[in-house]
Amino acid sequence: MASTDLIRPASAASDWTIPQGWKHYTASEHAMWDQLFERQVKLLPGRAAPEFLAGLDILRLSRPGIPNFDELSERLMKATGWQVVPVPGLIPDDVFFDHLANRRFVAGNFIRKPEQIDYLQEPDVFHDVFGHVPLLANPVFADYMQAYGVGGQRAANGGVIEKLARLYWYTVEFGLIRSGDQGLKIYGAGIVSSFGETIFSLDDPSPNRLGFDVRRLMRTKYRIDDYQQNYFVIDSFEDLLRQTLQTDFGPLYAELEDAPDIEIETILPTDAVYTHGTQSYAREKATEQA
Ligand code: HBI
Numbered sequence: 285m286a287s288t289d290l291i292r293p294a295s296a297a298s299d300w301t302i303p304q305g306w307k308h309y310t311a312s313e314h315a316m317w318d319q320l321f322e323r324q325v326k327l328l329p330g331r332a333a334p335e336f337l338a339g340l341d342i343l344r345l346s347r348p349g350i351p352n353f354d355e356l357s358e359r360l361m362k363a364t365g366w367q368v369v370p371v372p373g374l375i376p377d378d379v380f381f382d383h384l385a386n387r388r389f390v391a392g393n394f395i396r397k398p399e400q401i402d403y404l405q406e407p408d409v410f411h412d413v414f415g416h417v418p419l420l421a422n423p424v425f426a427d428y429m430q431a432y433g434v435g436g437q438r439a440a441n442g443g444v445i446e447k448l449a450r451l452y453w454y455t456v457e458f459g460l461i462r463s464g465d466q467g468l469k470i471y472g473a474g475i476v477s478s479f480g481e482t483i484f485s486l487d488d489p490s491p492n493r494l495g496f497d498v499r500r501l502m503r504t505k506y507r508i509d510d511y512q513q514n515y516f517v518i519d520s521f522e523d524l525l526r527q528t529l530q531t532d533f534g535p536l537y538a539e540l541e542d543a544p545d546i547e548i549e550t551i552l553p554t555d556a557v558y559t560h561g562t563q564s565y566a567r568e569k570a571t572e573q574a
């Protein structure tokens with residue numbers, strides 16, 4: 285569904301925010317958060333980027349269970365000037381960009397049901413808060429997210445927004461990072477909040493792990509209904525910010541306008557491919573087209 289087709293619920297304000305209603309969460313909803321939190325916290329050391337792990341402490345509030353957004357925002361505000369605001373679910377692109385440009389991260393206030401523990405389509409409070417908030421406590425990543433919102437507001441037409449959405453998808457949601465000689469680590473919120481994809485994205489031999497290249501990435505289609513076929517690997521958050529949102533995108537958009545999309549299973553001769561090694565990944569030039 286295109287996010288422009290969304291209808292704002294009567295209970296939501298003009299900026300699509302709603303009250304979190306923290307007092308209304310049931311004991312079993314809080315228990316669902318605690319269960320998901322414990323499972324990911326056990327899995328992530330050695331797999332998640334150190335910057336993500338460093339930000340996890342921001343989620344350890346005065347009480348267990350689903351974080352109270354006011355308390356969380358107070359802590360996040362002190363770290364990087366960001367806030368977390370509740371919304372009912374997906375919101376339109378322009379509203380989403382406006383929140384990000386003003387350092388407000390929108391988070392669903394609902395939590396998945398027990399039968400959805402491993403997969404749900406709509407971003408719930410666990411995905412949004414556990415997945416996204418720890419890196420928002422990192423000053424460089426916090427600036428990247430704001431710059432994305434500003435870039436979205438400037439994007440004049442739908443074609444450009446589609447390319448920007450791919451940048452968000454392959455970095456903020458499903459990004460991998462090379463962590464010195466420690467091999468590849470995960471940082472994308474869609475991975476770090478998923479038990480299955482945390483393992484799949486690093487260990488499974490089937491997906492392509494490609495060196496980050498913004499032109500290549502913006503032409504690459506993606507899947508929303510299964511683990512990813514492609515992951516793009518950045519060298520550092522500083523480098524990501526420099527190569528993308530601190531660069532003038534005007535000429536890039538013009539250049540990409542007539543460039544064809546790249547199918548998800550394609551590896552190009554120009555791609556840098558990370559291959560599976562015992563200790564770490566070797567970065568090689570692809571020699572043949574897949
Ligand atoms: N709304 N709640 C919510 N969360 C998102 O991640 C989101 C959204 N609306 C639009 C959107 N993302 C994407 O269109 C942008 O990345 C382009």
Ligand code: FE
Nearest residue numbers: 407457473474
């Ligand atoms: Fe997300």
